[in-house]
Amino acid sequence: MIKPSQFVTTALLGATLALAGCAAPALRGTGDLGVVIERASGTVQIVDTTQLKSIATVPGLGDLSHASLVYSRDGRYAYVFGRDGGLSKVDLLKGVVERRIIQAGNSIGGAVSQDGSLIAAQNYAPGGVKVFKADTLELLADVPAEFGTQGQRSKVVGLADAPGNCFVWSLFDAGEIWVGDFSNPGAPRIDKYRNAGREPYDGMITPDGRYYLAGLFGEDGMAMLDMWHPEKGVRRILDGYGKGQEKLPVYKMPHLRGWAVAGKYAYVPAIGHHEVLVVDTETWKEAGRIAVAGQPVFVMARPDGRQIWVNFAFPDNGSVQVIDVETRSVVKRLEPGRAVLHMEFTPRGESVWISARDDNRVVVYDTVSFAQRVVLPAAAPSGIFFTTRAGRTGF
Template sequence: MNFRNLISAAALGSLFLGSSFNVYAGAKPVTLTEPELQEAESLFKAQCSSCHGTQRLGGMGPALLPDNLSRLRKTQASDVIANGRAATQMPAFGSILNKDQQSLLANYIYTQPKLSPQWSDENIKASQIINHQPSDLPAKPKFEADLMNLFLVVELGDHHVTLLNGDTFEPIHRFKSRFALHGGPKYSPDGRFVYFASRDGWITKYDIYNLTVVAEVRAGVNTRNLAVSSDGKSVMVANYLPNNLVLLDSETLDLIKVYPVENAEGKSSRVSAVYNAPPRNTFIAALKDLKEVWEIPYPSSDKSKSKEERAPKVRPIAVNDYLDDFFFDPDYKLLIGASRDSAGGQVVDLDLGKVTSSIPLPGMPHLGSGITWDYQGKQVLATPNLKEGKVSVIDMKTWKVIKDIKTEGPGFFMRSHEQSPYAWVDVFFGPNKEAVHVIDKNTLEIVKTLRPAPGKTAAHVEFNKDGSKLLLSIWDMDGEVIVYDANTLEEEKRLPMVKPSGKYNVWNKTQYERGTSH
């Protein structure tokens, strides 16, 4: 069954509720004259709406509203419009728009919308779509394959997902997704169900065995990502708009609780991301506009209690800087985070509830894509850099940088596998986007640079279950997923796909394989 492309009439009708938009404190709003407003709306529709939504509520790109721009000054906004933004897919409009038009657009995104968006508990409940009760669906899959060695490939170009056999690398099924999936799908512990989040807030539960959508709900207006608990019973959703975390029952995505994200003084914040912390039986969320990390235990499974009684309380942890990006050690005792505007990282001991170390990391480390391995008797963390052409390798005892490995440009994704001697990193940004480096984990040297599709972006590696094969994406509308032998580094197969982005192996994601994203 295809995913629905429109929210329900009841939910749509209640998205705009007048001028009472006080979800959080953001940037100071700007007022434009009516002629300026009309011209700005026309420019925005022509140049920006395809990514940011016609109502500025977000799509492929984030929402552009004054309440959502608290950390972006107008002067910075003008610069981003003219020159694009490093480490994002925001293009430069300096050659398309003149200075006055750039300034007008920068002012426009700081105006309050005519109709202010809201998304309440009632809106969430009204949006829920239940296609099947999971207990009514057969527990036997409709196809033959190693169920723990399946891949899901997200094809951003035409908003589809391909289910791929991880042994034969043959497609099993291709289905339509919601618009602009974001944050990576997350599996139930047994790998049967997968949960998707779209930029515009839709959460979808899909039954891989029966190749069908179980349930959907719109948890927010602009969503970052979701996490699934290790017991498979709950889902936590991180939102940019409104500023909250939304806790759902995994069965049919019933709402358990909405957590408004604000500190003790009432200042509110977007959520950078939320992740499951398996050994802790908690969800961990980093906040975009507050210098805090939140830890929230899984809800009680006792359904004789009310939903409010089942929902646990938040444990806030103060940190030294905003966390736009973060990573966990394999034991989930330590959180390593960084801010987009910072010159380094910080280490948060989750047991102690405080920052214990700092890491000198200039540029913009992409810790969310960091991986760990053992090197010369010590555990190391390696992270690409979104601004500089290097991979930093860090001793996780001393938090000293052991080596900066020079690359052909800033990278976005880094991946490996416990059984592989190599780590792979792309060169996502800049003129060398076609290149992918293979790093020997024992020598910390680049042993091979691949250019599988000259002129096209090559990015995002994912290994199969035993680490013997891997998939690499060519991020293009006329794209491909390329299969490599993980040991010989030889190409074995190409599968045509429409701008394939992430590939997600069931075993790696459910077992939290060291070397992949979690």
């Protein structure tokens, strides 16, 4: 027999759960969700890669003209870095901005720490790195990118997460690579590696977190730091890959963050040349070159490593080429639309989503047949980011 006091307690509990249920988002996982940046409207679309559709549009994210994002460990929250220095925490299940701060004058990206507790932002103006608590966006550390005798500030590029709650980044103006250990965020240890090369423009870290590579805009080659043995300093690889060749105009900086690895080989854009360079990751020496239609921007491997997909800078930015890794030859050319800015593979690689900014659409292709699966409208779309990045180093 239920006593009156038990009945009241049970009723109150039921009412509380009912109210909580009304306020809560629909029960679902986040593993097949993603975000499309709409740079023209300062909004993002939340998309479902299983249903091949947009499920929400989130406004109020400021200047997204060069936006990127990272995910929380559980894939529920996207941390969006805007060109206006904004850092926004977006709830994918509720479709809202949970918190937004302006943390710099010009920001171009960031990273999340190994344990998911820290968010780091890389800033052009003022040059440096800021580190925040992931849950509240409370500022924990501010590391100015100062160099030289006059205390100049460098633009920061190539920020990546590394094991041990470390971040590693490059200083474009100083030609340096810095590693920050934020295991104690209030008192980080910063190690500086000078003479990395002229004008590092972007960086990436291998999927195991061991090697950090910075591409060089001011010279042909890449700078590499072994994170297991940083005492060895920065090593130059692919030195002078364009020797004897006339460098072509670069209308858009290549991006390295896609980190195309297939088997033991890495595939990287050759800056100023219409080629993809093949690098043996055991020796870090050039193992081949693949001629492509233009200056590569993103060079990305399908998750199974069987294909490499490449998009290009102006004037070839309406095309995407597909490279077969066995033959190292281009096997398909696609025309998704004007101004292709980004590509993203679904978790197991059966589809690729491609943004065509000037045609205001995202085109989804089958990666085996190359048939179009769906075309989704979007307002000048640029970056496409799926939640599978949450569990990957360097993404």
